Amino acid sequence: MIITTDIARPIVDQIMKAIDYNITIMNHKGIVVASTNAKQIDKPHLGALKALELKSKSITEPINSELTDFTEIEVNVPIEVNNEIVGVVGITGNSDCIDKFIHMIKITVETLLEQQVMIEQLRFKRTALEEWVQNIIDTDYHNIPILESKAEYFNIDITISCCVFAIEIKDFNQAVFDFETLHQNEARIIKMLRMYFPYSFFATFLGKDRFIIGLPEKNKKDMERFVEVGREINRQLEQEGLTSYIGIGSASEGILGYRSSYLEALQSIDILKQVRSKDKVAHINEWGILRLLAQIPSDFRCLYLDQFSKRMPALSSELEETLVVYLENELNIKETAVILHIHRNTLIYRLDKIKELWGLDPRSFHDAVKLQVINLIKELK
Template identity: 25%
Template sequence: MNEEGEASMYELTHIQAQSIVDRMMKDIPYNINIMDRTGMIIGSGNKDRIGTLHHGAVQAIQKRRIVEIFEDEEFVKKGINLPIELNGNIIGVVGISGEVEVTRPFGNILKSAVILLIDNSIAMEKKNVQKNLKQEFFTQVINAETAYTQEMIDQALIYGIQLTRPFQIIYVESPTEIDEHFAISVPFFKMTQTSLCIVVQVADQIEDLQQALEKHYPNTLISMSNWNDKIADGLAQAKSAMRVLKGVYTNQKHISYANCDLIVDMLKSFKNDVRLERLAHVLEQNYELIKTLQIYINCNLNLNETASKLMIHRNTLNYRLNKINQATGKDPKNVMELMELILMLINRVE
């Protein structure tokens, strides 16, 4: 749609009009009225007039020019009425009540304020439409059942994505909100206010991306998928890897699906398994034990290193590991049972 088409359909709203009136009347000591394209008052310093027909505005619309009224009449009050015109279309009228000679200088200022608001609103609407189209496209491509049609392939090019080439997905979670205008040179979609899905098709870009993310969001967590032919598959891998990162690791901020795919596959086998949920529930009541278990795993089961990292005596560490065994029935010093505890840690992450 061209700008002329957008302007011809543009409708001033009561909220917009009243907002301008309230703001401008703080500086202009005269009553201000804003009318729609029919001459109906939609914003006024005199709230009783809202919803009534302004005859001076009707004249301004019909004559397509400024109408100055020098004397109060039965249906009109003296003042100045300026039609608001965009691309040859009158979309409303601005009126100021009072002596014409005094109110005339304020007329163009107020008219300019209204036009500026309209221009901003049209630009915002265009931006929102583009944003919604991008989000709709993203919703489609992250659906595993979606087949890439020619229409989607063409649309993807708008966002710098070639659906006919493999992808690597970088999934990002930040403890703070991520700026929507975050400047990176590859396509990305906001999943939530604090998470991103970045679509990479050139391997050399990954290191620069990580550095940019760490610079702007130092505490961000990053997970990477394998190369895939579908965005949905890559995002699923990256999100699964993120669960492993958040569930097991305490001092690591990056993880690749390739480094934890076996654990992810094992976790799929235990999906909705009540045993893992029970273990998680038991340990959730004691954060100290969860932290101890995570550090123990991160230290590759080295008791001395674990005790040092936790700043506790080795006997205290053994006491906590025994407490985990008593609470869950799984011994962290037994490799097979430790695997169940690892799956539990991951399973508790949403």
């Protein structure tokens, strides 16, 4: 660890609130980096050099002061962090009581520096984790063995199936230009995600309004729970005035599996934006054939729908509803009649009417597939 002025100055300021003595902190080369005497900054300190050479306490005495009626001495002691001497702290004052303060100050400085080291280590690990996640989702990054080895450093077992959440928050931080506020907003969302999913593999901000979180998935119940929690996150963001879409990929193992899950989560968000639905949270497995249709360019979808519409008369709203419910219930006449609150014969009459108007029989599997495709294309914007 290298002690800099940025690190040492707050420590000196904090100690000075407790004791009224001249405090000086030197780096590993004996150069003053922080002091109550500003004139000493960036200059070599003889007492510190001696303490570094001895690797123990160095006392300089006496210092005759014209401003006091007692003798002052200067005591310098090495600062140790993780059993390594990283600098020196010195105190100047009344020789009668200075010695009892120096050990307290040494412990205080070392404790504060150790805390700083921990903060820096956590910051480094967080930055490294963010870079690792960015490389996972980057389809142009192909050094998979490197990502696998880094997973061990982060204590992430990539043999465990992971389900990836992608959270897109519309216009996130768009009107914020202060870096500190930007960081605080990002950290607040990450904290919220970790609160909902404390056992996540990773949670980070990807930029461009998007957050990502990786969750170990053990069974189907986990998937259902993830969707419900996703809806709760969406509601909380709405309460904060934020519009969000949450896509969930299927659980997969390994680096490429995690990448695939992320791409599925993005695809789910893309479909959510296209369908005429109020729901803003969806697992990729919910979409069925709609997932395939959504990948067809909208121009081609519209062309297909227009060609069909020009040849066929429009259905009444009653027949439209009947067809949708019938197809959603997998051509089950009994279930459809119950949901629509109509008699079985009434349902059969309506299905016959659809066949008469469109030339497609909803009770025929092949015709039902065509009708389902038409309905799904209508769902997409």
